[in-house]
Amino acid sequence: MVFYIVLVYKQFSENSLQPNRKQVFINVEGYCICNFFVPYPSNLIHLITVYREQVGSIAHCSMLHRSNLLAVVGGGVSPRFSEISVLIWDDTRDVRETKDKFVLEFTFTKPVLAVCMRHDKIIIILKNRIYVYSFPDNPVKLFEFDTRDNPKGLCDISPSLEKQLLVFPGHKCGSLQLVDLSNTKPGTSSAPFTINAHQSEIACLALNQPGTVVASASRKGTLIRLFDTSTRDKLVELRRGTDPATLYCINFSHDSSFLCASSDKGTVHIFALKDTKLNRRSALARVGKVGPVIGQYVDSQWSLASFTVPAECACICAFGKNTSKNVNSVIAICVDGTFHKYVFTPDGNCNREAFDVYLDICDDDDF
Numbered sequence: 001m002v003f004y005i006v007l008v009y010k011q012f013s014e015n016s017l018q019p020n021r022k023q024v025f026i027n028v029e030g031y032c033i034c035n036f037f038v039p040y041p042s043n044l045i046h047l048i049t050v051y052r053e054q055v056g057s058i059a060h061c062s063m064l065h066r067s068n069l070l071a072v073v074g075g076g077v078s079p080r081f082s083e084i085s086v087l088i089w090d091d092t093r094d095v096r097e098t099k100d101k102f103v104l105e106f107t108f109t110k111p112v113l114a115v116c117m118r119h120d121k122i123i124i125i126l127k128n129r130i131y132v133y134s135f136p137d138n139p140v141k142l143f144e145f146d147t148r149d150n151p152k153g154l155c156d157i158s159p160s161l162e163k164q165l166l167v168f169p170g171h172k173c174g175s176l177q178l179v180d181l182s183n184t185k186p187g188t189s190s191a192p193f194t195i196n197a198h199q200s201e202i203a204c205l206a207l208n209q210p211g212t213v214v215a216s217a218s219r220k221g222t223l224i225r226l227f228d229t230s231t232r233d234k235l236v237e238l239r240r241g242t243d244p245a246t247l248y249c250i251n252f253s254h255d256s257s258f259l260c261a262s263s264d265k266g267t268v269h270i271f272a273l274k275d276t277k278l279n280r281r282s283a284l285a286r287v288g289k290v291g292p293v294i295g296q297y298v299d300s301q302w303s304l305a306s307f308t309v310p311a312e313c314a315c316i317c318a319f320g321k322n323t324s325k326n327v328n329s330v331i332a333i334c335v336d337g338t339f340h341k342y343v344f345t346p347d348g349n350c351n352r353e354a355f356d357v358y359l360d361i362c363d364d365d366d367f
Helices: 292-299
Strands: 002-006 047-051 056-063 069-079 085-090 102-107 114-118 121-125 129-134 141-146 165-169 175-180 194-196 202-207 213-218 223-228 234-239 247-252 258-263 267-272 305-308 315-319 328-334 338-344 350-357
Touching: 056 114, 069 114, 129 165, 141 175, 165 202, 175 202, 175 213, 202 247, 213 247, 223 258, 247 315, 258 315, 258 328, 267 328, 267 338, 305 338, 305 350
Parallel strands: none
Antiparallel strands: 002 047, 056 069, 069 085, 085 102, 114 121, 121 129, 129 141, 165 175, 175 194, 202 213, 213 223, 223 234, 247 258, 258 267, 267 305, 315 328, 328 338, 338 350
16 A cells, blocks of 8 residues: 655745645545645645555654655554654655665654644654754754643744744643744743633644734634734634634635635635735624623624535645735645635635545545
């Protein structure tokens, strides 16, 4: 059997070495992985093929930019590698032995839950601790941060050259902790930079490319709140819906004009950030002054556009390359291997432009 490792990237910004990326991770009975990407400036699909005999089943996989380096963590039903180790796979190495493609290894005492990478650093997330190393040449541990229980391995880092902002759940329930790694000396502990974002546990978070805005949602999944990372002020509150939901993904457009989010309700929502007047409002907003509880509901902004994917399939979403000034696109990739591309306009018009199925590695009877 073959592991198909594909990665989906958002559009590059003009001043960034890497895109602000989100990945979808597919693990069918522990045997296959799919991460999907759309590199700028075209929509070409990059495919790296790794055989099951080479790596066994895998729990986590991440790629450095659009490069040949993959971070691999073992897991699933037949792993060859430990869940407490991160191995770096160099796909360009022309070697006879598979093991010789692994060029680095980071080993810990507890399972690794996630890995983030930028051009000069690798961030490894455990349940209660985050490690930051220089990368990829001669890695050296630069920082480590204690966190509250973080079973999802939530963490994000800005790809910006000017601001190396790292965000993860804070020690207080519902809070976010931010660290500017470019202004922190290695081996020292920085003063806590905390945003009290929600009353319940953080379930999803994301930074925009410059690292100036952070978005987060709680386990309730009804609201997405955006904060200025410098002042810690709340910028806007976006309402996904009124029923509780599990958010899978929050993602900014490359210029931070829009934000998209996906959840287990099977709907991908698109919000305007640059011109928030484009977002829909509750009909009660016309009533005027209301009570404090209803007022919170009325003040929220609803998505300007949305589209649906199979509700039973977890998915991630990201913005694609603009086809024109007034036409933007959002791509959603689901764990069933389906690819959905929708285009939308500022007036909220949203239509499907493309659909495909990329997970074609076994018969239906194998699922």
